[in-house]
Amino acid sequence: MSVFHHVSEGLQSLTDHPFRTFLTTLGIIFGTAAVIAMVSIGAGAEREALEELKRFGPDSIRIQSKPIEGDRLKNAVKKLARGLTIKDVEVLLESCPFLKNAVGERTLDAFPVYSLGKRPAALVVGVGDGFLAASRFELENGRFLDEVDSFEAAPVAVLGAAVARELVGGADPIGMVIQIGRVRFRVVGVMRDRSGSGGKLAIKSRDHDRDVYIPLSTARERLYKWPIEDRERYHELSALWLSVKEGTDLSAARDVIMRILKRRHRDMDDVEALVPLEILQQSQKTQDLFNLVMACIAGLSLLIGGIGIMNIMLASVNERTREIGVRRALGATRADITGQFLAESALISLSGGILGIGLGVALAWGISFSTGWTTVIPIGAVFLAFGVSLIVGIVFGLFPAMKAASLDPVTALRYE
Secondary structure, three states: OOHHHHHHHHHHHHHOOHHHHHHHHHHHHHHHHHHHHHHHHHHHHHHHHHHHHHHHOOOEEEEEEOOOOHHHHHHHHHHOOOOOOHHHHHHHHHHOOOEEEEEEEEEEOOOOEEEOOEOOOOEEEEEOOOHHHHHOOOEEEEOOOOHHHHHHOOOEEEEOHHHHHHHHOOOOOOOOEEEEOOEEEEEEEEEOOOHHHOOOOOOOOOOHHHEEEEEHHHHHHHHOOOOOOOOOOOOOOOEEEEEEOOOOOHHHHHHHHHHHHHHHOOOOOOEEEEOHHHHHHHHHHHHHHHHHHHHHHHHHHHHHHHHHHHHHHHHHHHHOHHHHHHHHHOOOOHHHHHHHHHHHHHHHHHHHHHHHHHHHHHHHHHHHHHHOOOOOOOHHHHHHHHHHHHHHHHHHHHHHHHHHHOOOHHHHHHOO
16 A cells, blocks of 8 residues: 555544544644744743843953942941942053953932933933943944043933933934933933843843933032942942953953952952853853753653554554454555554644644744743754654554554454
8 A cells, every 4th residue: 555545544534533633632732832932932042142142242241339238338448448449440451451441330320310391210320431342332323422521521411212212202312401410411422222132141230221321520520429438329330341352261351350359349249240151151051951841841741642642543453453354354464554553643643743833833922922032933943843743653653553463364353
């Protein structure tokens, strides 16, 4: 008998019991869907993390201030440890030849922003020279703060994309005046929208689209001073944006920088280092573990589905014992009987695989829609799931097919 004949016979047998066939395919459907959904989530997370790493740069290091309170604050004051300072930036640039950029940042959450009778949700951020190069942020319109602005402590500001939209909608805000605290600032630029840049790396702690950037010198001289006695605003800087030269070992560079800062800060544990590349690698390890767990779950579902196929095929062999005897008496060989039952089990698993792929794609889209996660469905994963479902059908259908082929024709004809 031909393969086409085996397939047509198998289809006829399966359509005679549609509900039983559907129940048999459930394990394959859920297993295949789990594989597709798992791979799409993993691939989406990897793409998101890689894109965010590209934005921050594979050569970047971020130093952030840690809060000092209670006895630790008293100890810091006693040791004259001032936290992150502008002097730290100068020392790092002098002491670390591997550094390409080092820029200080100070967040000023105590100063609201006003303009045109509106008070947008914004965070004022004082930044040093070279911030744009160190942070890898991009301008949408106008210009960024320059050395002249810093030298003159000029009252100029650059708006984040969300702040600009909230103030003027789609209009051009360049040249408009905003008020920060009691000081008026002129807008000279607008940053590019980064609303799609929130991702998996723990390097981003706020919505940068709501930042309003001003020169660090302007914040220090026009808004307020930062004396060491000011317990609520202890650190002169909130963070440092650093980037290293090509070929530099990031881990070794981070260790050198932290040793220098620890020595300058009188051994106070008041800063922490974040390396996007290391965070990405750790994130990938976690993702690999998640993928392994999901693969085990998907494999278990496929195993249960395969056992279900074997069970229903064995029942089918018992039901059709007399039919098998008639076929053998009419000249069908053992290979013909084996092929027929293998075709049926393969059809069951293939139909379950096709439905599972559809369900898996729907799950991936549903997860992306409901959670906002990025999901990517690789074509290779679809073919893998389809191939695995076919193998499951053949492997678990082989024993029932061989059992059917091994029946004695005379005994089978007498079976009631």
